[in-house]
Amino acid sequence: MNLKYLPVVICLWIWSQSLAFSISDDGLMRITLKKRNLDFHSVNSARIKRAIHERDDLKSVEKNCCKNDVVYLKNYFDVQYFGEIGIGSPPQYFNVVFDTGSSNLWVPSSRCIFSIACYLHSKYSCFYSGVPCEIPYDDGYIYGFFSQDNVKVGDIIVKDQEFSEITREGNFALLALPFDGILGLGFQDISVGKVTPVWYNMIEQGQILDKVFSIWLNKDPMAEKGGEIVFGGMDKSHFKGDHSYFPISQDGYWQIEVGDILLGNNTTGLCEGGCAAIVDSGTSLIAGPTGVVTQINHAIGTEGYVSFECKDIVHNYGNLIWENLISGLNPEILCVDIGLCSNNGIQRMNDVIETVVYNESRDGAATLESPFCSFCNNIVLWVQVQIKQSNVKEKVLKHVDELCERLPNPVGESFINCSSISSMPHITFTIGNKLFSLSPEQYVGRVESDDEDRSPVCYSSFVALDAPSPQGPLWVVGDIFLQAYHTVFDYANLRIGFAEST
Numbered sequence: 001m002n003l004k005y006l007p008v009v010i011c012l013w014i015w016s017q018s019l020a021f022s023i024s025d026d027g028l029m030r031i032t033l034k035k036r037n038l039d040f041h042s043v044n045s046a047r048i049k050r051a052i053h054e055r056d057d058l059k060s061v062e063k064n065c066c067k068n069d070v071v072y073l074k075n076y077f078d079v080q081y082f083g084e085i086g087i088g089s090p091p092q093y094f095n096v097v098f099d100t101g102s103s104n105l106w107v108p109s110s111r112c113i114f115s116i117a118c119y120l121h122s123k124y125s126c127f128y129s130g131v132p133c134e135i136p137y138d139d140g141y142i143y144g145f146f147s148q149d150n151v152k153v154g155d156i157i158v159k160d161q162e163f164s165e166i167t168r169e170g171n172f173a174l175l176a177l178p179f180d181g182i183l184g185l186g187f188q189d190i191s192v193g194k195v196t197p198v199w200y201n202m203i204e205q206g207q208i209l210d211k212v213f214s215i216w217l218n219k220d221p222m223a224e225k226g227g228e229i230v231f232g233g234m235d236k237s238h239f240k241g242d243h244s245y246f247p248i249s250q251d252g253y254w255q256i257e258v259g260d261i262l263l264g265n266n267t268t269g270l271c272e273g274g275c276a277a278i279v280d281s282g283t284s285l286i287a288g289p290t291g292v293v294t295q296i297n298h299a300i301g302t303e304g305y306v307s308f309e310c311k312d313i314v315h316n317y318g319n320l321i322w323e324n325l326i327s328g329l330n331p332e333i334l335c336v337d338i339g340l341c342s343n344n345g346i347q348r349m350n351d352v353i354e355t356v357v358y359n360e361s362r363d364g365a366a367t368l369e370s371p372f373c374s375f376c377n378n379i380v381l382w383v384q385v386q387i388k389q390s391n392v393k394e395k396v397l398k399h400v401d402e403l404c405e406r407l408p409n410p411v412g413e414s415f416i417n418c419s420s421i422s423s424m425p426h427i428t429f430t431i432g433n434k435l436f437s438l439s440p441e442q443y444v445g446r447v448e449s450d451d452e453d454r455s456p457v458c459y460s461s462f463v464a465l466d467a468p469s470p471q472g473p474l475w476v477v478g479d480i481f482l483q484a485y486h487t488v489f490d491y492a493n494l495r496i497g498f499a500e501s502t
Helices: 040-045 060-066 116-120 198-204 290-300 308-326 331-337 371-388 393-403 418-423 479-484
Strands: 021-023 029-035 048-050 072-074 081-087 092-099 105-108 132-137 140-153 156-168 181-184 212-217 227-231 239-247 255-258 261-263 275-279 286-288 357-360 366-369 427-431 434-438 444-447 457-460 462-464 474-477 485-490 495-501
Touching: 029 092, 092 105, 105 140, 140 198, 156 198, 212 479, 239 255, 239 485, 255 427, 261 290, 286 290, 290 371, 290 393, 290 457, 290 462, 308 331, 308 371, 308 393, 331 371, 371 393, 418 457, 434 479, 479 485, 479 495
Parallel strands: 092 181, 105 156, 275 474, 286 462
Antiparallel strands: 021 029, 029 081, 029 227, 048 072, 081 092, 081 140, 105 181, 132 140, 140 156, 212 227, 212 485, 239 495, 255 275, 261 427, 286 474, 357 366, 427 434, 444 457, 485 495
């Protein structure tokens, strides 16, 4: 029998305290979330990026338990909401992030003795060692092994739940943050080791009747309750009107299809034919294609970085791009025709952050794609958008040249003048035939300084994430959106619902 299925021995008592939960007359289980206010370091360090490749050098036992098809990675620096769970009998308590973008439960292990950060957090203690595992996050991996024990979520006790004890953080700095671990609310398809997620076992063990959970996040920094997760249904006091539901579009993720993203009343172009969007409670950011995020940056006046390569393309090829689009040339092949992209005919890659972009040839072999290709494709998009607004060529090329000076910051957030928030446009996501709008007050983050003599810092919650086909173009919709819209994750009907939060 595999070690990870051996009976778990009786664990040490660490400490005891009551969980923040409540059971109402309707039988719903509510988990109260805590909220932390972000500081400048957290905001500037947070990021989401796509995975460039999978590791193929794992030992056979690790390959079995750990290989995972990761579309994007995050570092959790910007996470604001977390709640409490218990592991073991009697329970040992941990603050965890309830993350719809991942599926595993993991907490620090008492065997984590070589990482200083582990000493700052609760550690699970048990005389048991299972199959080793590596979980990919951001720039590296966290290391540990599988264990099995009872997990208490609110008043629900999930029996014999598999989870990971983390023994080494690698390059991963999450353990230095004010929560201990992650409880994934994603699908088993993306679970490292194909471990059954906690919320699956809640259903299978008959702990909740309806296969649904809902999330309400409170943006008020002064409120005693930071938010709430309800297992088995929803709390009607947290939203107004009816939810609009949209089907899951991709196995493994809480992913739906979105349409055009509007800046005020103007199109941003790229997603008119549809883009994927993952609804992710494990980040506060909204990440999307560089071509769209750059337009948002320009419209709201964020600081960005200047690409002279991008400006050179506008200077050398701008007139040609304009003429070809006006004449009706297919924009998908325009950059190939002018020699800035390879003629692979299968996919196009957008990535202004990486120095080199890996593409795939017709025979599946990896090839190197010039970064000029990415800039060219974005410039084509921007010119198309301006043509639809009936702007003249000189104005269009000047505007596109300015966009080359507002590219999203690849190493942190894009900062904004706090005094200009009232003049910024609404940003609207088209989902199905519904419009979900975010006001500047909702999508602009604000960090107050501890120094009374220093002004607060404001930043855009939109960051760049460029995913290749077939995963992309891809959006990752985080807590900024979930604060505005109460969200229902309906597993029974494989759909997600949104209603305006109260």
